[in-house]
Amino acid sequence: MATFTVSSGTINSLTRTLPLTKNTKPHSLFSLSISLTLKASKFTLRASSMSYDKQLAAAKKAASLAARLCQVILLLIISASFLKKVQKALLQADVQSKSDKSPVTVADYGSQAVVSVVLQKELDSASFSLVAEEDSGDLRKEEGKETLQRIMKLVNETLTSDETYGNAPLSEEDVLAAIDSGRSVGGPSGQHWVLDPIDGTKGFVRGDQYAIALALLDEGKAVLGVLACPNLPLSSVASHNPQDPQEKVGCLFYAQVGSGTYMQSLDGSTPIKVHVTDLDNPEEAAFFESFEAAHSLHDLSSSIAKKLGVRAPPVRIDSQAKYGALSRGDGAIYLRFPHKGYREKIWDHAAGYLVVAEAGGVVSDAAGNPLDFSRGRYLDLHEGIIVTNQKLMPALLKAVKESLNEKASSL
Numbered sequence: 001m002a003t004f005t006v007s008s009g010t011i012n013s014l015t016r017t018l019p020l021t022k023n024t025k026p027h028s029l030f031s032l033s034i035s036l037t038l039k040a041s042k043f044t045l046r047a048s049s050m051s052y053d054k055q056l057a058a059a060k061k062a063a064s065l066a067a068r069l070c071q072v073i074l075l076l077i078i079s080a081s082f083l084k085k086v087q088k089a090l091l092q093a094d095v096q097s098k099s100d101k102s103p104v105t106v107a108d109y110g111s112q113a114v115v116s117v118v119l120q121k122e123l124d125s126a127s128f129s130l131v132a133e134e135d136s137g138d139l140r141k142e143e144g145k146e147t148l149q150r151i152m153k154l155v156n157e158t159l160t161s162d163e164t165y166g167n168a169p170l171s172e173e174d175v176l177a178a179i180d181s182g183r184s185v186g187g188p189s190g191q192h193w194v195l196d197p198i199d200g201t202k203g204f205v206r207g208d209q210y211a212i213a214l215a216l217l218d219e220g221k222a223v224l225g226v227l228a229c230p231n232l233p234l235s236s237v238a239s240h241n242p243q244d245p246q247e248k249v250g251c252l253f254y255a256q257v258g259s260g261t262y263m264q265s266l267d268g269s270t271p272i273k274v275h276v277t278d279l280d281n282p283e284e285a286a287f288f289e290s291f292e293a294a295h296s297l298h299d300l301s302s303s304i305a306k307k308l309g310v311r312a313p314p315v316r317i318d319s320q321a322k323y324g325a326l327s328r329g330d331g332a333i334y335l336r337f338p339h340k341g342y343r344e345k346i347w348d349h350a351a352g353y354l355v356v357a358e359a360g361g362v363v364s365d366a367a368g369n370p371l372d373f374s375r376g377r378y379l380d381l382h383e384g385i386i387v388t389n390q391k392l393m394p395a396l397l398k399a400v401k402e403s404l405n406e407k408a409s410s411l
């Protein structure tokens with residue numbers, strides 16, 4: 001039946017527009033089979049989980065290739081510290097500052113261009129919509145010319161490393177256009193890709209954790225989430241020994257709505273299904289927070305952890321790698337409380353959200369409301385974001401509420 005390829009979002013909008021009157025005879029509608037799907041929520045789920053396989057394959061390919069580009073640049077940046085002054089200065093030009101003072105690198109731009117090109121090559125580019133962090137403004141300026149050439153070279157090398165793309169190099173203009181395809185404003189209808197080409201740029205530049213985070217929204221809901229975490233160990237972060245050269249790093253997490261979360265190595269091992277921890281005693285919980293104190297109030301997190309009775313110190317890592325690590329049970333709680341005035345963006349959470357939700361976890365704002373990705377480029381939130389499993393969430397919400405009240409009354 002044709003409706004098997006229709007997503008639940010499309011079914012909802014179709015049924016909204018069907019001319020249903022009290023005289024409508026069930027058999028007269030093109031598909032009262034569609035209205036049956038509304039009753040049969042199981043079918044709707046199956047339809048939605050079956051519908052995104054092609055997009056998932058494209059998203060995994062795009063994120064893996066972008067990760068390859070980032071790791072090449074990271075090696076150069078790290079080795080720059082061993083090079084002579086001139087080369088060092090050249091490579092430091094790879095890291096620049098945006099108007100909001102946050103860093104951006106040739107890898108952020110290159111990753112965004114690669115993901116945009118791969119998705120458009122693999123899927124129907126006519127209906128392509130991408131909400132992404134970077135834009136080409138600075139690269140179009142006179143002083144951005146050299147950087148742009150470098151990005152173009154890196155993007156072309158990355159794409160030709162995949163034999164399916166042959167050898168048709170992109171021009172500077174193609175690269176600029178690919179980056180700027182990320183200017184979509186998203187919203188509640190239709191399908192939109194959501195990309196953070198490097199989430200955790202500060203971690204990337206330090207050689208620590210970062211992620212390429214790619215999600216697909218359908219009718220405002222996250223239906224696919226892919227997180228490539230090139231520096232995340234394949235084993236638990238809790239037992240990871242960074243001095244051990246035998247320990248493998250490079251994880252690819254992916255989730256499709258209704259189908260669970262899987263992890264494989266970035267170099268292509270067999271995927272394994274992952275699940276959040278089933279811990280119910282907060283005293284044994286490990287909790288994640290930002291490495292950067294400027295990104296999240298560490299004092300507030302420690303007050304919450306104390307109320308819960310958490311004994312272990314926080315695990316501080318950059319980027320949505322925290323969502324990936326939590327989805328496989330490396331830790332039980334992730335707390336994020338940005339400083340006043342900071343507005344969270346959808347690309348910083350959409351992929352991580354689905355990876356955790358499909359692994360059995362819960363992601364909400366500090367008041368317990370689900371995250372709403374349908375409102376454009378920003379997330380409108382109450383205070384912060386909290387993530388844990390179903391069992392720990394009630395106690396966590398209570399501790400968060402108490403700590404926020406204490407903070408408010410101390411001001």
Ligand SMILES: Nc1ncnc2c1ncn2[C@@H]1O[C@H](COP(=O)(O)O)[C@@H](O)[C@H]1OP(=O)(O)O
Pocket residue numbers: 102133196198199200201202203289290291292294295296317318319320338339342348
């Ligand atoms: N002042 C800020 N407060 C909160 N988050 C921020 C701030 N500045 C940048 N970010 C974003 O926070 C995320 C990383 O946070 P963390 O590693 O602390 O979880 C990144 O998405 C980063 O953007 P970017 O994607 O540019 O790195």
Ligand SMILES: [Mg+2]
Pocket residue numbers: 102103104133201
């Ligand atoms: Mg940034």
Ligand SMILES: [Mg+2]
Pocket residue numbers: 196198199200347348
């Ligand atoms: Mg980010």
Ligand SMILES: [Mg+2]
Pocket residue numbers: 108133196197198199200201
């Ligand atoms: Mg980013």
